[in-house]
Each structure stands twice: as structure tokens, then as C-alpha cells.
Amino acid sequence: MELLKKKMIEEGAVLSNHVLKVDSFLNHGVDPVLMDAVGKEFAKRFKDQAITKVLTIESSGIAPGLMAALTLGVPMVFARKRRSLTQSEDLVTAKVYSFTKQEENTISVSGKYIHGGDNILIIDDFLANGQAALGLVELAEKAGANIAGIGIVIEKSFQDGGRLLREKGFRVESLAEIESLEDGIISFKQSKAE
Numbered sequence: 001m002e003l004l005k006k007k008m009i010e011e012g013a014v015l016s017n018h019v020l021k022v023d024s025f026l027n028h029g030v031d032p033v034l035m036d037a038v039g040k041e042f043a044k045r046f047k048d049q050a051i052t053k054v055l056t057i058e059s060s061g062i063a064p065g066l067m068a069a070l071t072l073g074v075p076m077v078f079a080r081k082r083r084s085l086t087q088s089e090d091l092v093t094a095k096v097y098s099f100t101k102q103e104e105n106t107i108s109v110s111g112k113y114i115h116g117g118d119n120i121l122i123i124d125d126f127l128a129n130g131q132a133a134l135g136l137v138e139l140a141e142k143a144g145a146n147i148a149g150i151g152i153v154i155e156k157s158f159q160d161g162g163r164l165l166r167e168k169g170f171r172v173e174s175l176a177e178i179e180s181l182e183d184g185i186i187s188f189k190q191s192k193a194e
């Protein structure tokens with residue numbers, strides 16, 4: 001997705017060979033025009049999948065997840081990383097090791113909002129080693145839902161998550177794929193759609 005790649009080049013900061021900071025438009029500041037385009041692109045790619053719900057994870061998955069849900073005309077649910085006092089008893093949980101925070105979180109979603117019969121589109125901001133996406137897969141499966149696919153804003157193809165998820169048979173659609181962050185340069189992998 002050209003608009004996204006342009007933003008990444010203009011505003012992204014390569015923090016190391018493994019981490020890209022995109023705080024100005026995705027992870028802290030959020031660009032609504034870009035998120036609208038991101039949501040429409042996900043919706044276009046998954047329009048024939050009869051999606052009933054978008055599942056994402058707080059906090060950076062919410063903006064792209066919401067915009068995808070809006071275009072698809074379905075509700076969005078986000079998994080929480082910390083348990084809230086207001087959360088009900090029928091919680092579905094999974095353990096996720098965070099790539100950026102280097103700590104384990106128990107993520108959860110209420111069984112009230114995802115259930116058998118749901119056809120889920122999982123959305124997240126980044127795909128690195130796949131732990132967040134796998135945690136969301138586990139939540140959806142524990143709740144009895146089907147997973148129609150996984151939409152990622154930025155996939156780092158040099159890490160293992162994409163391969164892992166595709167080997168498990170999931171359809172993974174990434175809007176920008178980074179082949180390398182070496183020498184402080186973002187090198188993109190050319191996607192099939194381009």
C-alpha cells in the first residue's frame with residue numbers, strides 16, 4: 001500500500017535491525033486519513049470472506065481494526081492486556097509474550113462478544129514473531145469462532161511470525177512487508193498486488 005509505505009519512509013525511525021518506530025501515525029499519534037485507507041484496503045482484501053467480527057488487541061490494533069470493521073459493516077472487539085474490574089466472569093484468556101515490552105501478558109476477551117458462529121478477521125499493527133496474532137487466534141478458537149484471516153498493517157518478513165501463521169494455514173494479508181531494517185534503511189518486499 002503506497003500511502004503507508006510513503007509514511008513509513010518519511011516518518012518512521014529505524015531503532016535497530018529489528019524495530020521500526022512509527023509513533024507519528026500508528027503507535028501513539030494516529031493518522032485518521034491513513035487509517036481510513038488501511039481499513040478500506042483490509043475490507044477489500046477480505047470482502048468475500050463473510051466476516052462477522054474484527055478482533056484486535058489494545059492499543060495499537062484498535063485504530064486499523066476499527067476502520068476495517070467500519071468498512072466491512074461489522075463490530076470490532078479488542079482483547080485487553082490487563083484485566084479490568086468491569087470485565088465479566090465469562091472471560092476467555094491466552095498468554096502472549098510481548099516483542100516490544102519483553103514481558104508476558106495474559107490477554108482476554110469476554111465470551112459475550114465472540115462466540116461460535118463468528119467468522120473472525122484478526123487485525124494487528126505489526127507482525128514480528130507472531131505471538132500477538134497467535135494469542136488472538138487462541139482467544140477466537142477458545143470462544144468457538146472461526147478465523148477467516150489475519151490482516152497486518154506492517155509485517156517484518158525477516159522475523160518468523162508470517163511463516164509460522166501461513167504454515168498453520170491462516171491467510172495473512174500485510175499492507176507493507178519489510179524485508180530488512182539493516183543499516184537504518186527500510187527495505188520493502190515487493191508484494192504480489194504491486
Ligand code: 5GP
Pocket residue numbers: 018019020021022027060097098099100124125126127128129130131132133161
Ligand atoms: P509479535 O507478537 O508478532 O512478535 O509482535 C507483534 C506485536 O509487537 C505488535 O502488536 C506490535 O505492537 C509489537 N511490535 C513488534 N515489532 C514491532 C516494531 O518493529 N515496531 C513497533 N512499533 N511495534 C512492534
